[in-house]
Amino acid sequence: MTVVAAVNVEALIVFAIVLSITLGITYWASQRMTGASTFYAAGRQITGLQNGLAISGDYLSAASFLGIAGLIYLYGFDGFLYSIGFLVAFLTVMFLLAERMRNAGKYTIADVLSFRLNERPARTAAALGTLAVAAFYLIAQMVGAGVLIQTLVGINFNLAVVLTGAFMLCYVIFGGMLATTWVQIIKAVLLMTGIVVMSLFVLERVGFNPIDLFTQAEENATSEDTTFSLAPGTFLDTPLDTVSLGLALVLGTAGLPHILMRFFTVPSAKAARGSVVWAMFIIGFFYLLTTFIGFGARVVLGEDGVEAAGTGGNLAAPNLAQALGGGAGTVGGDIFLAVIAGVAFATILAVVAGLVLSASGAVAHDIYSSIIRKGQDSEKEEVVVAKIAAASIGIIAILIAVIGGEGLNVSFMVGLAFAIAASANFPALLMALTWRRFNTTGAVCGVGLGVFSAIFLIIVSPGVWPGADSDTGSPIGWTLANPGIVSIPLGFLGCIVGTLVSSERGAERSFTELFVRSETGLGAEKSLPGH
Amino acid sequence: MSDGRDPAQHEAIDWEAIERSPEFQELVTRRRRFVLPCTIFFLVWYMAFIVVAAYAPDFMGESVYQGLTVGYCYALTQFAMVFVLGIWYLKKSDSTFDPLADRAIESYRDDDSHPTGRLEREPEAAPEVRS
Numbered sequence: 309m310t311v312v313a314a315v316n317v318e319a320l321i322v323f324a325i326v327l328s329i330t331l332g333i334t335y336w337a338s339q340r341m342t343g344a345s346t347f348y349a350a351g352r353q354i355t356g357l358q359n360g361l362a363i364s365g366d367y368l369s370a371a372s373f374l375g376i377a378g379l380i381y382l383y384g385f386d387g388f389l390y391s392i393g394f395l396v397a398f399l400t401v402m403f404l405l406a407e408r409m410r411n412a413g414k415y416t417i418a419d420v421l422s423f424r425l426n427e428r429p430a431r432t433a434a435a436l437g438t439l440a441v442a443a444f445y446l447i448a449q450m451v452g453a454g455v456l457i458q459t460l461v462g463i464n465f466n467l468a469v470v471l472t473g474a475f476m477l478c479y480v481i482f483g484g485m486l487a488t489t490w491v492q493i494i495k496a497v498l499l500m501t502g503i504v505v506m507s508l509f510v511l512e513r514v515g516f517n518p519i520d521l522f523t524q525a526e527e528n529a530t531s532e533d534t535t536f537s538l539a540p541g542t543f544l545d546t547p548l549d550t551v552s553l554g555l556a557l558v559l560g561t562a563g564l565p566h567i568l569m570r571f572f573t574v575p576s577a578k579a580a581r582g583s584v585v586w587a588m589f590i591i592g593f594f595y596l597l598t599t600f601i602g603f604g605a606r607v608v609l610g611e612d613g614v615e616a617a618g619t620g621g622n623l624a625a626p627n628l629a630q631a632l633g634g635g636a637g638t639v640g641g642d643i644f645l646a647v648i649a650g651v652a653f654a655t656i657l658a659v660v661a662g663l664v665l666s667a668s669g670a671v672a673h674d675i676y677s678s679i680i681r682k683g684q685d686s687e688k689e690e691v692v693v694a695k696i697a698a699a700s701i702g703i704i705a706i707l708i709a710v711i712g713g714e715g716l717n718v719s720f721m722v723g724l725a726f727a728i729a730a731s732a733n734f735p736a737l738l739m740a741l742t743w744r745r746f747n748t749t750g751a752v753c754g755v756g757l758g759v760f761s762a763i764f765l766i767i768v769s770p771g772v773w774p775g776a777d778s779d780t781g782s783p784i785g786w787t788l789a790n791p792g793i794v795s796i797p798l799g800f801l802g803c804i805v806g807t808l809v810s811s812e813r814g815a816e817r818s819f820t821e822l823f824v825r826s827e828t829g830l831g832a833e834k835s836l837p838g839h
Numbered sequence: 840m841s842d843g844r845d846p847a848q849h850e851a852i853d854w855e856a857i858e859r860s861p862e863f864q865e866l867v868t869r870r871r872r873f874v875l876p877c878t879i880f881f882l883v884w885y886m887a888f889i890v891v892a893a894y895a896p897d898f899m900g901e902s903v904y905q906g907l908t909v910g911y912c913y914a915l916t917q918f919a920m921v922f923v924l925g926i927w928y929l930k931k932s933d934s935t936f937d938p939l940a941d942r943a944i945e946s947y948r949d950d951d952s953h954p955t956g957r958l959e960r961e962p963e964a965a966p967e968v969r970s
Contacts (some may be wrong), residue, residue, distance in 0.1 A: 385899065385910050389892055392917050396885045399924055403878050522906025538899020538908045540892040547893035558882070581932060585925040592918050720961030821854040827867060830944040831852060 320641050323652030333490045337483035344687045347484035348415035349572040352835035356579040360586020363570050365492030366662040370452050370655050378621025380602020384536045386543035391595035393557025400562045402584040407577035408741045414833050417568050418674040421740050424818035426748040433755040435674040437732040438565040441725045446744035448721035450709035453656040460649040466710050473706035476660045480698045488661045497656035502651040507597045509632040510604030527644040558793030560726035563733030566662040574657050575835040615741040670685040673698035724766050731795035732758030739803045747815040753806025758799030765791035866939040
């Protein structure tokens with residue numbers, strides 16, 4: 309039941325199909341590229357349903373698909389706990405940010421902060437938050453892509469990373485947000501189709517009785533040293549750490565720049581609201597089915613499949629697909645494995661494209677256009693800079709992934725990205741949109757404290773310094789792996805204390821405009837005229 | 840290309856008058872009366888799930904019926920909560936909040952500043968105006 313090490317021809321064919329479809333879309337989008345609004349926001353012509361699919365495609369990374377299925381396979385309930393956090397997080401997005409972002413913003417989350425605060429410090433802080441989140445998330449995804457493609461298709465890690473990076477840059481540079489959106493929509497459809505088909509195969513094994521699936525999964529975890537349990541606590545074994553993780557998950561999504569940027573692509577706040585609800589249903593349905601994949605892998609592969617599932621159980625889902633198709637060496641098994649590998653590849657491409665686009669917005673729109681050129685550059689110039697920025701960010705991410713190699717800890721970097729998003733971006737955005745007194749000092753203190761406390765607490769966490777194998781513990785006696793429970797309150801505290809100690813009052817006047825605009829949509833950015 | 844403010848429109852709209860208007864006040868109050876309790880409810884119900892899972896794993900692992908555990912049932916209520924609150928908020932927005940928002944900005948409806956109006960592209964590189 310191991311995945312082949314030699315080059316997998318069927319998987320390569322599926323990859324080629326995925327790539328040709330997405331390149332076709334990119335060509336189509338490049339013909340419609342008219343300026344900054346198309347490049348960053350797809351002309352704000354994406355419908356609610358389309359954006360709901362694209363949010364799902366942007367959000368459901370390989371970590372969601374392979375990682376959570378693998379965690380459920382290895383540990384049972386604890387893997388499922390992650391999906392709950394990832395899903396409930398969309399209520400935070402819907403109630404607090406989605407419509408307000410659409411009404412108040414233009415291309416980046418920094419637009420919302422600098423609307424009422426002193427432009428240069430506020431934009432710099434917001435761009436820092438965006439870049440920190442996007443960088444860690446992007447590198448994590450690239451390394452994950454390399455490991456996955458190397459194992460599934462049998463091509464070299466470095467080649468896999470470069471290939472992923474090259475296509476990601478192609479979508480972003482030639483097709484901007486328009487191409488990225490459609491790549492994400494197609495990925496979401498592929499992923500949902502893949503997981504529905506796999507779930508049907510799994511449920512068929514237990515006579516379409518999900519409860520039987522759980523019962524059999526537990527019966528299958530008989531070995532003495534199994535980590536699988538229908539109860540929590542086998543993977544997340546430090547209670548306070550679990551609470552900290554849960555908090556970062558539910559608030560972090562509302563600070564992810566590549567997700568928030570998606571709300572600039574729809575024509576109105578109403579469409580933004582609709583798109584979150586579509587995304588909730590798609591993502592919720594996806595996570596419900598992920599449990600069938602995880603428990604199904606436990607039933608079908610059993611304890612014997614643990615070794616073949618690799619680190620974190622990432623290969624449990626592909627191995628399950630192969631087994632459901634008839635097993636290794638059978639035509640059905642090989643084809644099913646190749647299709648799931650192709651779905652995973654499309655998944656990675658869609659996520660990294662969204663990330664690189666949000667990072668290029670922070671560099672070109674926030675730092676270059678608004679801070680260096682003080683808004684005096686032309687729209688054309690800004691788009692050119694955005695493309696150069698995307699290329700540079702992409703190449704740096706490829707280089708770090710290649711140099712760091714498989715040894716880079718993916719889950720550490722994803723955890724860091726969520727922690728920074730929840731501790732830095734989310735508090736500052738929420739305060740700017742809802743608190744009249746909030747000012748520039750508050751924003752700079754909040755983002756700064758959020759970013760640095762999250763990074764510091766992760767560096768001194770037991771798994772990072774002195775390292776996972778050490779038994780001496782953290783140098784300062786810090787025992788939590790997840791910083792959220794401390795760094796999120798610190799982010800809010802920075803916003804509040806910074807605001808109160810500063811005598812700056814101008815931000816209160818411009819709050820009225822931002823407030824009315826974010827609540828009613830008056831004066832919000834328009835979509836481009838129809839096709 | 841700076842932030843989203845069009846200077847001409849910025850001057851033309853009396854933001855403070857809109858903010859003081861009863862329609863706008865009603866919009867903000869009614870939306871807050873809905874969103875705030877919902878937000879508190881979902882955060883509490885979700886964090887309670889996390890805390891119980893963290894501190895009472897044995898309770899979560901108890902069987903309700905064969906392999907179906909207390910934890911899984913509690914988790915399913917989270918899915919239900921997300922779907923119900925999502926649909927409810929959509930309905931509430933359509934029936935109450937959107938019409939109120941439209942009324943609050945009614946006097947600006949037919950000019951260029953209406954959010955759903957079909958408009959020309961914004962002028963390029965508009966210099967920023969600070970109040």
